[in-house]
Amino acid sequence: MPKKIIAANWKMNNDEYSSKKLTFDFLKHLSKSNNENVLKILAVPFPFLNTVSKMCDGVDSVKVASQNCSSYDMGAYTGEVSANMLSSISINFSLVGHSERREIFMEKDEDILDKVRLLLENKISPIFCCGESINARKKGMHLDHIEKQMRNSIFKLDASEFKKLVIAYEPIWAIGTGETASINDIDEMHNHIRNLIKSNYSSSLSNSISLLYGGSVKPNNAKEIFDIKNVNGGLIGGASLNAKDFIDIVNSIN
Numbered sequence: 001m002p003k004k005i006i007a008a009n010w011k012m013n014n015d016e017y018s019s020k021k022l023t024f025d026f027l028k029h030l031s032k033s034n035n036e037n038v039l040k041i042l043a044v045p046f047p048f049l050n051t052v053s054k055m056c057d058g059v060d061s062v063k064v065a066s067q068n069c070s071s072y073d074m075g076a077y078t079g080e081v082s083a084n085m086l087s088s089i090s091i092n093f094s095l096v097g098h099s100e101r102r103e104i105f106m107e108k109d110e111d112i113l114d115k116v117r118l119l120l121e122n123k124i125s126p127i128f129c130c131g132e133s134i135n136a137r138k139k140g141m142h143l144d145h146i147e148k149q150m151r152n153s154i155f156k157l158d159a160s161e162f163k164k165l166v167i168a169y170e171p172i173w174a175i176g177t178g179e180t181a182s183i184n185d186i187d188e189m190h191n192h193i194r195n196l197i198k199s200n201y202s203s204s205l206s207n208s209i210s211l212l213y214g215g216s217v218k219p220n221n222a223k224e225i226f227d228i229k230n231v232n233g234g235l236i237g238g239a240s241l242n243a244k245d246f247i248d249i250v251n252s253i254n
């Protein structure tokens with residue numbers, strides 16, 4: 001069985017004070033009802049990784065993640081943050097290839113593969129994000145689009161590396177828009193991803209990978225999404241900025 005995971009993606013929100021407050025409130029709610037079987041991951045901005053990690057220290061089912069890392073190893077890359085730096089502060093997960101990185105910062109599949117490899121070398125599990133635009137979906141190209149994103153990057157890994165990944169499917173048109181993909185859309189895509197992994201590697205590997213859905217997941221729609229067979233959790237943007245909403249989403253998964 002894949003691990004159940006609910007990950008918060010704070011994006012470029014919060015400052016030092018509000019990060020601490022959000023983490024404090026999250027841990028307070030969690031202390032009342034913590035489903036230990038669900039891994040909770042907080043993907044927070046770089047400056048708050050250490051503080052949030054220290055606050056969550058000792059809560060085994062909570063991990064802190066970065067939202068990105070450099071595609072370079074080390075050296076003269078002003079402003080970049082390397083996987084090695086993240087590993088040196090005990091970060092075990094990182095988002096990679098989020099559609100906002102792909103669209104706004106022009107990240108290509110090749111850059112994403114470099115990042116994934118560096119993360120793995122540094123013992124950090126990549127949460128690989130993929131998703132199609134509204135145009136690709138309207139043209140009926142959504143399944144091919146996701147396959148291409150995977151073939152150009154993570155399908156180049158060998159099985160021993162691939163098994164350390166978490167995959168998040170996030171249709172771009174559903175991110176931050178309040179528009180969620182339909183149950184059928186999510187079901188179709190998650191089955192497709194599971195089958196692609198199976199045909200590229202093996203069914204046992206495919207069945208072990210956590211597949212998350214992201215895109216306008218809220219407390220009022222989380223349960224029906226998490227009840228879909230091949231959905232093993234969620235990547236939550238907007239709703240993760242409210243501790244109570246985030247915990248309600250966490251508690252929506254069985």
Ligand code: PGA
Nearest residue numbers: 175176215216236237238
């Ligand atoms: P959203 O963001 O929940 O605000 O749609 C999800 C994400 O971008 O990871």
